[in-house]
Amino acid sequence: MRYGSSGLHTGDKTVDLRAVPETTPVCACCREPAVMYQAVSGRYLCRTHLIRDVEERVRATIEESGQIHPGDRIAVGLSGGKDSTALLVILSRLLPKWPGASLVAITVDEGIAGYRADTIRAAETLTKRLGVEHHFVSFRDLVGDDLDTILVGRAEQACTICGILRKKALADAARNAGATSIATGHNLDDEAQSVLMNALRGDLPRLLRDTGTGRSAEFLPRIKPLSGIMEKEIAAYLFVQDFFLVLPECPYTKYALRAEVRTMLSEYESCHPGTMQHLIESKKTIQSYCAGTPVMEPLHHCKECGDPCSGNLCQVCRLRHSLGK
């Protein structure tokens, strides 16, 4: 016998409902045992319909915003973590919808001891399994040091520094691989967190920035096909297909404002389903009100490396200077 959770008061007697038959909710589509509850839609989904639902919503995101076109060569940022793993799995399945389109996976090795080696192994295993071309690039190649060395005495800047270098490493590797766009595994939680973080920082230009279309021909368009899928859905999607691996979390995560925002938003979303989606919708509303308003600084070129940037020096060259490189 298995047990239910609640008690029921009837008059002056309390009937214990703990002794009820085992229950696993069933799928709203087929009545098979559910593996997931989607609080926003109010639906339970089984393994088959969860996979179908996630892939269909990713396809819709891609098509609604014209993220992929026939003949595209898409560089997928593949860390080997869950989001990029799901992204590569889903894109490899959807790709036949765009004739001539191809994938190339790019893994950036930041040089983080006790963390990155596991995910790189996972990334290699995945690309072999899917038959996807795979390129590697490292911070050591880019600036001569690994992230752990760069961060000595400045660990609290970890995510800022890593973000700048990772973006550059990925963009360079994508261009070298002949890519026409870069796909990243940002999910709905990431996007909602970014909206809130930018609001908390008062950073309107960043809030309004849309990297999907490419700010100019000098930037490869960056696409986020998973931006409508919740992080938990991604984990469940991988788990039910034996793609989910328990991997370490980046040791520098604790220094990020994002970590605090993530915890807060997860609790809000659990109590008030739809909170994250509402944040993203609010961003879109602000974007529509600001359409045509010049909020970005004009584009210049870095006087040292020639990369497009907003000032005289790009962020990477500024970082090189601060590192004495």
Added chain:
Amino acid sequence: MKVILPDQTVRVMEKPPGTVGALLHEIGITPLEVIVSRDGKLVPEQATIGKDDEIRIIRIAHGG
């Protein structure tokens, strides 16, 4: 009931708390930050727990 926590420690509970969601609440874990399997199969928080079940709580690692 055996509960395998995200840090791999194992807790044996004589009295199942009812549902997976109730278990997470009891041990102070936000449901959105984990997925949970019952006897190796993924289940939603509303699934019930029996006294002979093995529950594994898997933390979803963030970032990439």
